[in-house]
Amino acid sequence: MIQLNNIEKYYENGAIKTFVLRQLNLEIQEGEFVSIMGPSGAGKSTLLHILGMLDTPSGGEYHFYDQPVHQLNERQTTELHRDHIGFVFQSYHLIDELTVAENLETPLLYQKVKSNERKGRIAEMLDRFNIVAKKGLFPNQLSGGQQQLIGIARALITNPKLILADEPTGNLNSAEGERIMTHFKHLNAEGVSIIQCTHSEKNAAYGSRIINLVDGWVDADERTSS
Numbered sequence: 519m520i521q522l523n524n525i526e527k528y529y530e531n532g533a534i535k536t537f538v539l540r541q542l543n544l545e546i547q548e549g550e551f552v553s554i555m556g557p558s559g560a561g562k563s564t565l566l567h568i569l570g571m572l573d574t575p576s577g578g579e580y581h582f583y584d585q586p587v588h589q590l591n592e593r594q595t596t597e598l599h600r601d602h603i604g605f606v607f608q609s610y611h612l613i614d615e616l617t618v619a620e621n622l623e624t625p626l627l628y629q630k631v632k633s634n635e636r637k638g639r640i641a642e643m644l645d646r647f648n649i650v651a652k653k654g655l656f657p658n659q660l661s662g663g664q665q666q667l668i669g670i671a672r673a674l675i676t677n678p679k680l681i682l683a684d685e686p687t688g689n690l691n692s693a694e695g696e697r698i699m700t701h702f703k704h705l706n707a708e709g710v711s712i713i714q715c716t717h718s719e720k721n722a723a724y725g726s727r728i729i730n731l732v733d734g735w736v737d738a739d740e741r742t743s744s
């Protein structure tokens with residue numbers, strides 16, 4: 519599903535290149551549940567954004583199914599992202615001017631889902647994440663944990679076949695966090711591929727493969743028994 523060949527990412531400041539990802543090679547099969555761990559600044563978010571086509575690498579090749587992402591233009595990558603990927607941002611990225619229900623609706627509008635179907639899916643998500651009472655509120659009227667749940671619900675509402683989640687439970691209490699991980703596990707059992715970044719060993723263990731990223735390198739890549 520995903521193949522990265524010699525992916526690099528650097529930022530240039532004058533003549534100085536600061537590398538965030540170095541010659542990264544990685545293959546991820548459809549149906550995997552991968553946890554990316556590693557210290558702060560290791561490049562986890564950068565890697566996830568590149569996988570989600572929200573950021574472009576400085577070099578290397580990225581194949582997503584049969585698509586050479588590194589050769590596509592922005593319109594094409596936007597379309598690929600929209601049709602296949604649900605992205606949970608570390609910092610939520612909700613739209614402040616829209617209510618909870620309207621935030622959930624945005625990816626469906628991009629996909630041109632019909633009004634009745636949109637209403638049904640929004641209701642289902644509100645119900646699934648226990649946020650029915652919040653549907654008319656704006657993001658700034660919610661706690662960080664509630665905003666994170668909305669961010670997760672928005673990523674799942676299109677039934678994507680790949681979920682990319684950047685510290686999805688970072689602001690949730692442990693019960694909420696466990697519910698999300700259990701939910702991810704169910705989705706994965708139904709065939710949804712998941713790649714999450716996490717600091718938590720316990721959450722990482724929900725995955726079937728743990729990749730340890732250090733200084734932009736894959737330091738370890740192990741299958742777990744779960």
Ligand SMILES: Nc1ncnc2c1ncn2[C@@H]1O[C@H](COP(=O)(O)OP(=O)(O)O)[C@@H](O)[C@H]1O
Pocket residue numbers: 529538556557558559560561562563564565
């Ligand atoms: N726009 C940017 N300009 C310069 N450096 C950046 C930029 N974005 C990220 N970085 C650097 O890239 C490194 C990796 O960041 P990140 O991918 O967010 O790591 P992680 O998610 O593992 O904590 C950090 O050292 C960060 O300072």
Ligand SMILES: [Mg+2]
Pocket residue numbers: 562563564608684
């Ligand atoms: Mg990060």
